[in-house]
Amino acid sequence: MQTFKSNLLNPISPTETQLLKKVFITLKDGKISSISNLHHGDYEDRTDLICIPGLIDTHVHLSQFYIRGSHSPSLLHWLKTYTFQEELKSKDVIYAEKVARDFFADSVSRGTTTSVIYTAPYKQACDIAFEVAQELGVRAIIGMTMMDANSPDYLQQDSTRAFEDSANLFDKWNRKTGLLEYVFTPRFALTCSALLMKITGDFARNENAYIQTHLSENKVEIKRALELFPQYGSYTEIYDRMGLLGPKTILGHVIHVDDEEISILKETESKIAHCPDSNFFLKSGMFPLQKLKEAGLDIALGSDVAGGTSLSMLNVMKMAAFRQNEYVIPPQEAFYYATLGGAKVLGKENIVGFIEAGKAADLVFLKIPPTRRDEAENILSRMIYTHEDVEIVETLVAGRKVF
Numbered sequence: 001m002q003t004f005k006s007n008l009l010n011p012i013s014p015t016e017t018q019l020l021k022k023v024f025i026t027l028k029d030g031k032i033s034s035i036s037n038l039h040h041g042d043y044e045d046r047t048d049l050i051c052i053p054g055l056i057d058t059h060v061h062l063s064q065f066y067i068r069g070s071h072s073p074s075l076l077h078w079l080k081t082y083t084f085q086e087e088l089k090s091k092d093v094i095y096a097e098k099v100a101r102d103f104f105a106d107s108v109s110r111g112t113t114t115s116v117i118y119t120a121p122y123k124q125a126c127d128i129a130f131e132v133a134q135e136l137g138v139r140a141i142i143g144m145t146m147m148d149a150n151s152p153d154y155l156q157q158d159s160t161r162a163f164e165d166s167a168n169l170f171d172k173w174n175r176k177t178g179l180l181e182y183v184f185t186p187r188f189a190l191t192c193s194a195l196l197m198k199i200t201g202d203f204a205r206n207e208n209a210y211i212q213t214h215l216s217e218n219k220v221e222i223k224r225a226l227e228l229f230p231q232y233g234s235y236t237e238i239y240d241r242m243g244l245l246g247p248k249t250i251l252g253h254v255i256h257v258d259d260e261e262i263s264i265l266k267e268t269e270s271k272i273a274h275c276p277d278s279n280f281f282l283k284s285g286m287f288p289l290q291k292l293k294e295a296g297l298d299i300a301l302g303s304d305v306a307g308g309t310s311l312s313m314l315n316v317m318k319m320a321a322f323r324q325n326e327y328v329i330p331p332q333e334a335f336y337y338a339t340l341g342g343a344k345v346l347g348k349e350n351i352v353g354f355i356e357a358g359k360a361a362d363l364v365f366l367k368i369p370p371t372r373r374d375e376a377e378n379i380l381s382r383m384i385y386t387h388e389d390v391e392i393v394e395t396l397v398a399g400r401k402v403f
């Protein structure tokens with residue numbers, strides 16, 4: 001048992017953040033056992049810090065960690081010039097372990113406690129990512145990127161093998177520990193055959209497993225997808241017909257979608273990982289946040305490293321606000337997407353994303369520079385917009401210190 005006295009920020013909704021000043025948080029067996037104004041017994045005084053729920057990154061490429069900030073005018077050029085060659089390096093198990101260690105060390109140092117991860121298209125690289133995640137004690141949903149078409153030879157997999165490797169990794173790691181799960185990861189329609197997408201969709205649906213892929217990130221990508229699958233009317237329809245959409249599917253980007261596609265996403269209850277830093281960096285376009293929100297879709301945030309430049313979800317929250325030309329995202333809303341909203345996208349809102357008794361003790365303690373007024377909005381705003389000045393003091397996952 002462990003008790004802290006601190007100040008809590010909790011995401012009630014996209015419009016409301018609760019600030020609880022100088023309360024006692026008691027942790028027991030990896031969970032929050034109580035939050036109260038009174039406490040008898042020992043406690044650690046952290047009243048100079050702010051405590052927030054562990055941050056959730058719903059879209060990130062572990063094996064791209066070292067190529068952050070590689071300038072390119074557009075997605076497909078960036079993939080060909082830097083990304084595919086970098087992923088090849090993870091074929092070497094020593095490299096794969098090093099990048100996994102550096103990735104997770106950086107991630108927890110920035111207050112991320114849950115990540116949804118793509119690894120390089122090699123079974124061993126994915127297995128190693130799981131081992132490192134387990135050793136560190138982070139919460140993660142990890143998948144081996146699958147690509148069996150139109151890819152460089154060194155990355156392209158055999159269709160059946162890509163699926164079987166994924167199914168083996170799923171058997172080995174999915175829910176075998178309290179913190180780790182598997183996500184089936186067909187890269188995107190440009191590099192996946194119909195066969196691979198269909199068998200993956202069927203299997204994942206039967207097993208109630210997560211699926212992740214990229215949808216409508218870049219206009220040239222969309223054009224190519226429709227050339228490859230001319231029988232379908234839209235990019236979203238391709239995934240729908242392949243059986244890849246559903247409540248456990250997390251779609252990265254989703255920028256250039258029309259009304260019909262939005263209704264398919266809504267009907268299938270598919271989830272969206274909005275990656276504003278990446279969208280900005282690769283000039284992919286502006287995420288139609290207002291439209292997708294009004295359509296009632298569940299939205300969370302992703303760093304999309306290395307299309308995104310940093311694993312910091314504070315930076316991603318800032319970019320979410322910056323990357324809307326007119327729509328105003330208040331700090332409460334950005335904070336919600338990176339915490340409770342992220343948890344909801346993953347179906348984990350009963351476990352993480354909010355600080356209250358019964359939830360997992362996934363917590364971040366931060367030192368935020370003083371604000372003029374001591375209210376939730378001022379503190380949040382300072383935390384997001386001047387995140388370079390915020391010190392992450394400690395990160396806990398299930399009550400265990402990971403940073």
Ligand code: GUN
Nearest residue numbers: 061187188214278304307
């Ligand atoms: N689309 C297909 N693969 C990728 C990737 O690795 N990163 C991004 N941002 N988009 C992709």
Ligand code: FE
Nearest residue numbers: 214252304307
């Ligand atoms: Fe991505």
